[in-house]
Structure formats: structure tokens, C-alpha cells
Amino acid sequence: MNAMMGMKRITIAQHERGLLFRDRSFEAVMTPGVHWLFDPLNRAEIKVYDVTVAEFEHPRVDVLITEARALIERHLMVVELRDREVGLVYKNDRLVSVLPPGKRQLFWRGPVAVRVDVKDISRDFALDADTARILIRAEGSVMNAAVIGSVEVPDTSVGLLIADGELRDVLKPGLAAFWKFQRNVKVELVDLRLQTMEVAGQEILTRDKVSLRVNLTALWQVLDAVQARTRLVNFVEYVYKELQFALREAVGARTLDELLGDKGAFDREISAIVAGKLEGNGVVVRSAGVKDVILPGEMKVILNQVVEAEKIAQANLIRRREETAATRSLLNTARLMDDNPTLLRLKELETLEKVTEKIDKLTVFGGLEGVLKDVVRIQVPGA
Numbered sequence: 001m002n003a004m005m006g007m008k009r010i011t012i013a014q015h016e017r018g019l020l021f022r023d024r025s026f027e028a029v030m031t032p033g034v035h036w037l038f039d040p041l042n043r044a045e046i047k048v049y050d051v052t053v054a055e056f057e058h059p060r061v062d063v064l065i066t067e068a069r070a071l072i073e074r075h076l077m078v079v080e081l082r083d084r085e086v087g088l089v090y091k092n093d094r095l096v097s098v099l100p101p102g103k104r105q106l107f108w109r110g111p112v113a114v115r116v117d118v119k120d121i122s123r124d125f126a127l128d129a130d131t132a133r134i135l136i137r138a139e140g141s142v143m144n145a146a147v148i149g150s151v152e153v154p155d156t157s158v159g160l161l162i163a164d165g166e167l168r169d170v171l172k173p174g175l176a177a178f179w180k181f182q183r184n185v186k187v188e189l190v191d192l193r194l195q196t197m198e199v200a201g202q203e204i205l206t207r208d209k210v211s212l213r214v215n216l217t218a219l220w221q222v223l224d225a226v227q228a229r230t231r232l233v234n235f236v237e238y239v240y241k242e243l244q245f246a247l248r249e250a251v252g253a254r255t256l257d258e259l260l261g262d263k264g265a266f267d268r269e270i271s272a273i274v275a276g277k278l279e280g281n282g283v284v285v286r287s288a289g290v291k292d293v294i295l296p297g298e299m300k301v302i303l304n305q306v307v308e309a310e311k312i313a314q315a316n317l318i319r320r321r322e323e324t325a326a327t328r329s330l331l332n333t334a335r336l337m338d339d340n341p342t343l344l345r346l347k348e349l350e351t352l353e354k355v356t357e358k359i360d361k362l363t364v365f366g367g368l369e370g371v372l373k374d375v376v377r378i379q380v381p382g383a
Contacts, residue, residue, distance in 0.1 A: 006038055006039065006040030007036050007037070007038055007039075008036070008037040008038075008039050008044070009034065009035075009036055009037075010030065010034070010035040010036070010037055010046055011033075011034050011035075012030050012031060012032045012033060012034075012035065012048065013032060014032045015032075015050060015051055015052050015110070015111065016032065016048050016049060016050060016051060017029060017030065017031065017032075017048070017049050017051050017075060017108065017110070018030030018035075018046045018047065018048045018049070019046070019047045019049070019058075020037075020044060020045075020046055021044070021045045021046075021047070022039075022043055022044050022045075023043050024045070026063075026064055026067065026068055027044075028071070029071065029072070029074070029075045030046065031075075049108070051108040051110035051111065051112070052110070052111055052112060053108075054091060054107045054108050054110070054112040054114050055105065055106075055107060056076055056106040056107060056108055061104070061106060062104075065078060065104075065106075072106075074109075075108065075109055076106045076107065076108060076109065077106065077107045077108075077109055077114060077116075078104070078106055079099065079103075079104070079105045079106070079107070079116045079118075080103075080104045081099055081100075081101055081102060081103050081104070081118065082101070082102065083101050083102050083182075084101060084120060084121055084122035084182075085101055085118050085119065085120055085121065086098055086099060086100060086101055086118075086119050086121055086147075086179060086181065087099035087103070087105075087116040087117065087118050087119070088116065088117040088119065088131070089114065089115075089116050090114070090115040090116070090117070091112050091113065091114055092112060092113050093113070093115075095131065095134045095135065097135075098135060098147055098148070099116065100147060100181055101121070101181050101182060121179045121181065125163070125178050125179040125181075125183070125185075126161075126169065126176070126177070126178050127148065127177040127178060127179070128177075129174060129175040129176070129177060131177070132148060132150050132175065132177030133175065135148055136148065136150065147179065147180055147181060148177055148178070148179065148180065149177065149178050149179075149180045149185050149187075150175060150176065150177040150178075151171070151175075151176050151177075151187045151189075152174075152175055152176075153171050153172065153173045153174060153175075153176055153187075153189065154173060154189070155173040156173075156191060156192060156193050157173070157189050157190055157191050157192060158170055158171060158172065158173075158189075158190055158192065158225050159171030159176060159187045159188065159189050159190075160187065160188040160189075160190060160225060160226070160229060161176070161178065161185070161187055162185070162186050162187070162188065163178075163183050163184070163185045164183050164184050164185075165184075167226065167229070167230070170225065170226060171187065188229070190222055190225040190228070190229070191222065192221070192222055192225070193221070194219055194220075194221045194286060195219070195220055195221065196217065196218070196219060197217070197218045197219075197220055197236075197239060197240060197243065198215070198216070198217055199215070199216040199217075199218065199240065199243045199244055199247060200215050200216075204247070204248050204251040204252065205251075205252065206251055206252065206254055206255055206256050206259060207252060207253060207254055207255050207258075208255040208256060210255075210256045210295075212251075212256070212293055212294060212295050213292075213293075213294040214247060214251060214290055214292070214293055214294070215290070215291040215292040215294070216243060216247050216270070216288060216289070216290055216291065217288070217289055217291050218239075218243050218274075218285050218287065218288040218289075219285070219286040219287045219288075220239050220283060220284065220285045220286065221283070221284055221286060222235070222282060222283050223282055223283065223284055224282035225282065226282070227280075227281065227282030228281060228282030228283050229282075230282075231280075231281050231282065232281055232282075232283075235281070235282070235283050238281070238283075239274075239278065239283055239285065242274050242277045242278060243270070243274055243285070243288065245273075245277075246270045246273035246274045246277070246288075247270060249273060250266055250269045250270050250273065254266070259293065260293065263289075263290055266290060267287075267288060267289045267290060270288045270290075271285060271287060271288045274288060
């Protein structure tokens with residue numbers, strides 16, 4: 001800018017615009033080129049802006065819009081958002097930033113093509129995943145991350161979107177994003193897979209007043225995440241408590257012998273009791289089974305004594321059966337020999353063979369006939 005005879009030469013480059021103020025009041029927007037300005041009293045002020053930076057900032061922007069809106073809008077795009085609106089700012093068709101609710105922002109109409117898409121977030125405050133990814137990674141992403149909430153929902157789960165304490169949406173697997181402006185937003189992830197729950201160390205009395213400790217394992221699953229959260233304060237704790245109650249009910253209705261005798265029926269009863277309690281609450285127990293039944297020390301000794309006595313009785317019974325069978329076999333053999341002399345003689349020779357195995361020398365009189373007839377003879381009663 002050169003001054004000569006009260007004239008000022010002002011040069012505005014191709015990438016610049018100038019705001020002319022006279023006596024501190026806005027007068028005009030100066031476009032690229034050479035301008036001569038008569039200002040002998042130095043009452044004019046020119047502020048030059050680089051319009052490759054699309055955002056226009058000025059401390060008296062509200063006055064400019066109010067007093068010279070028509071003139072301003074020929075060179076600047078005015079964006080004014082209401083309290084429940086946000087603006088997606090595109091530069092040269094690239095999404096770069098977000099304007100918050102209630103924001104007034106001016107952009108130069110110049111080499112950078114600016115477009116602002118206004119979104120009403122009064123009810124629908126979700127973003128599509130592609131838009132969210134671009135904003136989080138864009139320039140100014142720290143600011144964008146502060147105004148955009150995002151969560152990765154695994155394919156084994158669903159997400160419950162809660163805004164200001166109200167359940168607003170069920171998020172499907174994938175990237176979910178939402179506006180955080182003017183609201184407290186959080187996401188609760190609910191796993192829909194089959195899960196294991198251990199109910200350990202429950203001290204319970206059986207029907208016959210035997211104190212024992214039982215460990216239980218159950219397989220459970222969330223069927224309806226919304227129903228489970230709506231009806232139950234903590235559905236994991238609720239399932240655990242109902243398994244405890246069902247275990248106590250089933251054990252208390254049985255004697256120790258009944259409990260140890262048919263564990264299958266015991267497990268099925270627990271599952272049936274819990275199924276009735278959980279119905280309509282969005283969760284289900286697929287199966288329940290007792291892992292361990294732990295008895296106190298004195299009860300173990302008594303049971304061991306009972307088992308030992310039972311085994312001794314069984315052994316005695318088997319021994320008596322074998323002795324009876326052996327006696328019966330001898331009786332049958334004697335009857336056969338009584339009816340058959342030849343069989344009796346064979347038995348005599350068998351006895352002779354066993355005797356000769358036990359002695360070193362045997363003296364026989366009468367030759368082979370004496371061996372066959374006189375050495376060993378079984379006296380048959382009544383003969």
C-alpha cells in the first residue's frame with residue numbers, strides 16, 4: 001500500500017480479500033487487483049485476509065452480519081446453526097470438521113469450495129460408520145473425537161446406547177458412532193454367547209440334617225439384552241442368586257443318600273427351578289450341574305465305615321456262595337462214583353498219582369496188580 005498526494009495504492013493478491021473500514025466502520029470488501037483510495041486524513045483501515053484459509057474470523061463479525069449482510073454474503077458464506085443442529089464441513093468435497101450446535105461461522109467464497117451439511121440431532125444423533133471414521137482421522141481429529149463418541153461392537157455382542165439415562169437404541173455389531181453434544185452418552189456391551197457361571201462353596205443342610213458344601217456349574221445366556229437390562233438391575237448377579245436359591249431348595253428336599261444316589265435327577269431339578277424364575281427376564285440357564293459334594297470330616301469317616309462294612313458283607317456272601325458251590329460239586333462227584341465203579345477206580349489212580357508226587361520211594365508188593373488194586377483203595381460206605 002503506497003500513499004501519494006493523499007492517495008493510497010492498495011494491492012490485493014489473487015488469493016486475498018480485503019475489508020475496508022473507514023472511521024472504524026465497515027465500508028466494502030476489496031477484491032483482487034490494484035485499488036487507489038483517497039484518504040488524506042488517514043481515516044481508512046484495510047485488513048487483508050488469505051482466502052486459502054476458508055474460515056473467516058473477526059471480532060466484530062456479528063456487527064458485520066447485522067449491518068451489511070447483503071454485502072457480506074456476496075463474498076462470504078454465512079452458516080448459522082440452531083441449538084439442536086450440527087454442521088458437517090466439506091472443503092473441496094472432503095469432509096474435514098464439525099460445527100457444534102448454535103455456532104455461527106463464515107467461510108470465504110474463494111479457491112476453497114466449502115459446503116456445510118446441516119444435521120438435526122434433536123432425536124436422531126447417530127452417525128454412519130464411514131462418516132465417523134473420516135471425522136476421527138481428519139485434521140482437527142482431537143476436537144472431533146471430543147464431540148463424536150464411537151464404539152466397536154463385537155460380532156458376539158450387541159450395544160445398548162444410553163443417552164441421559166434413557167435407553168435409545170440397540171447397536172448392531174460393527175463401528176457405531178454418535179454425537180456427544182449436549183448429552184451424556186454411554187454404550188453398554190452385552191455378550192450374547194453361552195457363558196459359564198460357578199456357584200462355589202454353598203453350605204447347605206440336607207433333609208436328614210447333614211451339613212455339606214456343594215459346588216455348582218451352570219451354562220447361561222442372554223436372549224434379549226433390552227429385556228434383561230430393563231427388568232433386572234444386574235442380570236449377572238440375578239442369575240447367580242437364583243442358582244444359589246435353587247441349589248438350596250433342591251438339596252434341602254433330599255436326604256444324603258438320595259443326593260448321592262441320583263445326581264442326574266438333582267441337576268435337572270435345579271435347571272427346572274431356575275428356568276421358572278428367569279422366564280420373561282431375557283436370560284436363560286441352558287444347563288446346571290453339581291461339580292462337587294464336600295462332606296465334613298466326621299461324616300467322611302462314618303461313610304467310609306459304612307462302605308467298608310458293605311464290602312466285607314459282600315465278600316462274606318461271595319465266600320459262602322463259593323463254599324456252597326464247592327460242596328455241591330463234591331456231592332455230585334460222590335454220587336457219580338457210587339453209580340460207576342470205573343469212575344471210582346479212576347479217582348483212586350488220580351489220588352495215587354498225587355501221592356507219588358510227594359514221596360521219594362515207593363515199595364510195591366504183588367507187581368502191577370498190587371499197584372492197581374492194593375496200594376490205594378477208597379472204601380465206599382456200605383460196601
